[in-house]
Amino acid sequence: MNILSKTIILTLVAVNLSCKESPKNETTPLPTKIEDTTVSKIGEQCYLYAKNNDTIAVLWNENKTLVTGKIIFNFYEKDGSHGAFEGIMKGDTLYADYNFESEGTKSKREIIFLKKGNTLLQGYGDVEVDAHETTVFKKDAKITFDDQFPLTAVACDTLNF
Numbered sequence: 215m216n217i218l219s220k221t222i223i224l225t226l227v228a229v230n231l232s233c234k235e236s237p238k239n240e241t242t243p244l245p246t247k248i249e250d251t252t253v254s255k256i257g258e259q260c261y262l263y264a265k266n267n268d269t270i271a272v273l274w275n276e277n278k279t280l281v282t283g284k285i286i287f288n289f290y291e292k293d294g295s296h297g298a299f300e301g302i303m304k305g306d307t308l309y310a311d312y313n314f315e316s317e318g319t320k321s322k323r324e325i326i327f328l329k330k331g332n333t334l335l336q337g338y339g340d341v342e343v344d345a346h347e348t349t350v351f352k353k354d355a356k357i358t359f360d361d362q363f364p365l366t367a368v369a370c371d372t373l374n375f
Contacts, residue, residue, distance in 0.1 A: 260373050261334045261365035266290065270363055272327075272334065273375045279303045284375050285312060285325075293317055299325060306330065307337075311348070323349035328359045332367035335359040 257277075263270040267290035274283040279302050288294040293316050301310025308327040313320070326337030339355035351357065 258370055260368050260370040262368045262373065263363045263365045268363070270365055271373050271375070272365055273370065273373065274334075276303065281308050281310065285314070286375075301325075321349070322347070324351055326351070326357055334365040335361055336363060336365075 259274045261272040269288040271286045282300045284298050286296045295314045295316035297314025299310040299312040306329045310325050312325045313322050328335045337357040339357040340352045341349050344350050
């Protein structure tokens with residue numbers, strides 16, 4: 215286990231111990247705006263999920279409506295991925311393209327995150343592959359923001375991007 219994995223796991227354990235339970239499987243067709251006074255709306259922000267040897271880490275740079283960043287998905291005994299994303303904010307929802315690498319293969323897919331206070335919830339829905347070989351949400355897909363992997367705001371210096 216490398217130093218990055220150990221650091222992420224220790225950070226996740228600490229974050230997990232301080233997190234509150236949130237409701238399961240929230241479905242929102244158009245999320246409402248939620249004010250966040252703890253995490254800055256513009257600038258660098260970091261989010262982390264760490265539980266049961268699973269880790270998701272997000273570095274998020276927001277400048278008005280443009281958001282860029284990096285994501286690492288590391289699931290226990292499953293293939294992980296890492297890459298960069300770029301997208302736009304509509305209210306508290308990020309719509310972005312995620313360019314990533316998994317097992318040496320480069321791919322691209324659309325991602326959606328709902329920003330709720332100090333938490334990010336990833337959106338799930340029906341997808342298809344478009345003409346550019348990008349996995350995208352279907353035009354009228356109902357997006358579900360599942361709290362199975364809630365990412366909590368953390369200090370960026372605790373993550374090794």
